[in-house]
Amino acid sequence: ESYEFSSDKLIRESSFSSEMVRKIQTSNMPNIIELRLKNIENDGDFLEIFNKISKDENIKEIRMISPMQALGHTNDPQSAKQWYFDRVKFPEAQAIAGYGSPDIHVMSPDSGYTVTHPDLPQPYSGFNHLTNTKEIPVDKLGHGTGTAGIIVQIPNNGIGGIGTAPGVSLWVRKVLGDTGIGPWSAAAQAFLDQTDECMKLRRANPNVRCIFTVSMGGLGPIPVIDVALDIAFAEGIIVVAAAGNAPVDLARFPLYPAAKKGVIAVCASNEDDQLTDWSVYGPEHLTTMAPSTDILVPVPIGVPESGFNDPSGYFSGSGTSFGTPQVAGAIALLWSRYRDLTPDQIRFLTLGSADFVPSAQQFIASSGRINADTLVNVPFGEAPLPP
Numbered sequence: 001e002s003y004e005f006s007s008d009k010l011i012r013e014s015s016f017s018s019e020m021v022r023k024i025q026t027s028n029m030p031n032i033i034e035l036r037l038k039n040i041e042n043d044g045d046f047l048e049i050f051n052k053i054s055k056d057e058n059i060k061e062i063r064m065i066s067p068m069q070a071l072g073h074t075n076d077p078q079s080a081k082q083w084y085f086d087r088v089k090f091p092e093a094q095a096i097a098g099y100g101s102p103d104i105h106v107m108s109p110d111s112g113y114t115v116t117h118p119d120l121p122q123p124y125s126g127f128n129h130l131t132n133t134k135e136i137p138v139d140k141l142g143h144g145t146g147t148a149g150i151i152v153q154i155p156n157n158g159i160g161g162i163g164t165a166p167g168v169s170l171w172v173r174k175v176l177g178d179t180g181i182g183p184w185s186a187a188a189q190a191f192l193d194q195t196d197e198c199m200k201l202r203r204a205n206p207n208v209r210c211i212f213t214v215s216m217g218g219l220g221p222i223p224v225i226d227v228a229l230d231i232a233f234a235e236g237i238i239v240v241a242a243a244g245n246a247p248v249d250l251a252r253f254p255l256y257p258a259a260k261k262g263v264i265a266v267c268a269s270n271e272d273d274q275l276t277d278w279s280v281y282g283p284e285h286l287t288t289m290a291p292s293t294d295i296l297v298p299v300p301i302g303v304p305e306s307g308f309n310d311p312s313g314y315f316s317g318s319g320t321s322f323g324t325p326q327v328a329g330a331i332a333l334l335w336s337r338y339r340d341l342t343p344d345q346i347r348f349l350t351l352g353s354a355d356f357v358p359s360a361q362q363f364i365a366s367s368g369r370i371n372a373d374t375l376v377n378v379p380f381g382e383a384p385l386p387p
């Protein structure tokens with residue numbers, strides 16, 4: 001079909017400095033040709049072309065290459081217990097989009113974070129809104145460590161599991177006390193402060209994108225949350241929130257912030273890809289499903305007050321709290337690959353790329369369960385489609 005020199009392609013598609021261009025041009029790379037064949041219908045056709053090419057004395061070496069991909073399920077020993085990881089197709093999505101870009105900033109407002117966990121990285125930044133203190137707030141409840149940890153577990157370190165988007169920049173904000181309760185004013189402050197931080201980051205780096213992953217809530221509407229999130233939406237921030245763990249319709253029981261217009265609400269599916277009998281649902285909202293039963297969840301290590309004594313640093317948990325960081329992670333991978341997508345496009349694609357589950361059609365707006373591989377492989381070509 002066609003061919004080109006690898007050096008020409010690299011220089012054309014990248015923003016290299018003149019020094020780097022010189023290094024490429026004086027290397028062996030200008031002698032490497034990529035040949036793309038089309039309409040090969042059988043092995044015989046391929047071998048015939050291969051034989052013709054191999055007779056050319058100017059050709060030093062011929063190699064047949066395949067697409068780059070992740071090798072297996074990494075060397076993380078707990079990954080075998082992450083049944084949802086394969087179900088949602090994160091290995092395939094990460095093979096295409098990598099582990100996520102540090103330009104994608106994900107904020108988790110919850111009960112804190114455990115920096116002493118060996119499988120969790122140091123966050124980008126943190127704040128305790130209950131004490132008004134700039135710090136990485138210690139998590140004595142375990143919930144915040146779990147919800148953030150599902151996203152950022154370090155891959156290929158021989159410890160624990162794998163995060164859904166471990167390459168992103170994580171912000172931790174404490175809005176829940178050690179018993180799991182917190183004031184709405186703290187959540188509103190966290191949303192506003194993080195929006196302000198995102199505005200500053202984007203002024204310095206236009207490639208920055210921001211996501212809020214929210215695994216807490218309560219019965220609304222909450223006016224102060226409406227205002228805070230409207231400001232966040234105006235700045236292009238995507239908000240993903242746990243729908244809740246009760247068999248009620250969001251339209252009748254507006255659990256916040258999941259019921260807020262513009263928020264992607266995550267409902268719970270089980271290992272049979274069915275909506276659980278304890279999950280909130282709502283076809284009139286931006287709802288999708290994610291695995292939320294028996295999820296491998298990182299928990300505090302070295303925090304005696306937390307009550308977790310398993311030296312592995314993990315436990316098996318259920319709840320929409322643990323499906324939410326899967327959806328947020330999938331979006332982070334999508335945005336890492338296609339930085340020009342608008343929030344409306346992100347919402348549309350997140351729901352539209354879900355795997356169809358017939359029994360969920362009348363309960364969930366996406367009619368199914370999130371599929372990270374389908375989401376990051378939308379066929380845009382050179383430019384994203386309009387919303």
